[in-house]
Amino acid sequence: MAAERKTRLSKNLLRMKFMQRGLDSETKKQLEEEEKKIISEEHWYLDLPELKEKESFIIEEQSFLLCEDLLYGRMSFRGFNPEVEPEGQHWCIFQKLMLQMNAKHKAEEVEDETVELDVSDEEMARRYETLVGTIGKKFARKRDHANYEEDENGDITPIKAKKMFLKPQD
């Protein structure tokens, strides 16, 4: 029974490497061609003439930012909005603008630009004014705390005049 029926091996099996070692070169070529034919028939392609892509030297842009150097759109003048105005390197355009405007006004003044490392006299005087009060407060007793008022700025200045008994003048 087994001799009557020839076992038929599948095409894929025949294509495997170990099956082809015994084959002639001709049969190998034939097999290869058949495979290529199958593959190329399965591949889709466009039936168009070959299109040459032209390299375009023109770029289209719809934005005005490239065309004109525009300033940043948020501006503040004369200190109206401190967040927008003085600080921030992002708004350096304003600083330049501000500096330009100010520079025009100050062009005639002589500019003394010396780097000041020392503290100026005024600052020292201001410092000592409040210093006395601060240190004094440290040693004051609870009853005396009323004598030391705090300014609007938070500086502590001792009250100069103490309230004494005023004699009635008849």
Added chain:
Amino acid sequence: MAEPASVAAESLAGSRARAARTVLGQVVLPGEELLLPEQEDAEGPGGAVERPLSLNARACSRVRVVCGPGLRRCGDRLLVTKCGRLRHKEPGSGSGGGVYWVDSQQKRYVPVKGDHVIGIVTAKSGDIFKVDVGGSEPASLSYLSFEGATKRNRPNVGDLIYGQFVVANKDMEPEMVCIDSCGRANGMGVIGQDGLLFKVTLGLIRKLLAPDCEIIQEVGKLYPLEIVFGMNGRIWVKAKTIQQTLILANILEACEHMTSDQRKQIFSRLAES
């Protein structure tokens, strides 16, 4: 019958395309074709003018040209789509043959990527706000695209927003954000209380934001104020009193049609009062 028709067709198809270089600063109309500098040599009166031999091959000598608003690419040429004056900017550093554009005037804004605009929040839906920017559809603004975005820290319906577009083309709904690529606000976000929002033409905004604009400098000297310019034609101003705000708004609206002398007169009168 065929002859006059063909002649008419030829004349309608346009007279010979002009060189862009010769038309700079002049008024151009939609439908005109402009030649770029490299082509005009080739298409000029053939052979009559001697041109110096260039050692480079022609392909290498072509530079990239950017065609800006109002122009379109048409083969190798530029096609004008808006009427206005043709402008050109030389390339700053090296690459490219510069930018050509048409300086036109219009009131209707079309969203463009990268533009900073003032929008009005009209609705909240899901995770996003709908912001009216004056275009064909409202832009979407995500809740998270603010610096320091938290649940409490959100704009409400009716607020004014200063932001920029990240997506803006004719096929999709425009999207805007209030932070830059690094995540910082950089001046964008909710615009504060009070103040006045009004609308002007787009050309005026560009004129006012030019680096050498005298109007802004003069206005800034009057009194403390804050201005925000949106590229969509909207300006928001705020000053200390309502009267000052209104004066400012009137000046900015009127300065489009005033000569510089008239403007200086008005400013000097204001400075006196």
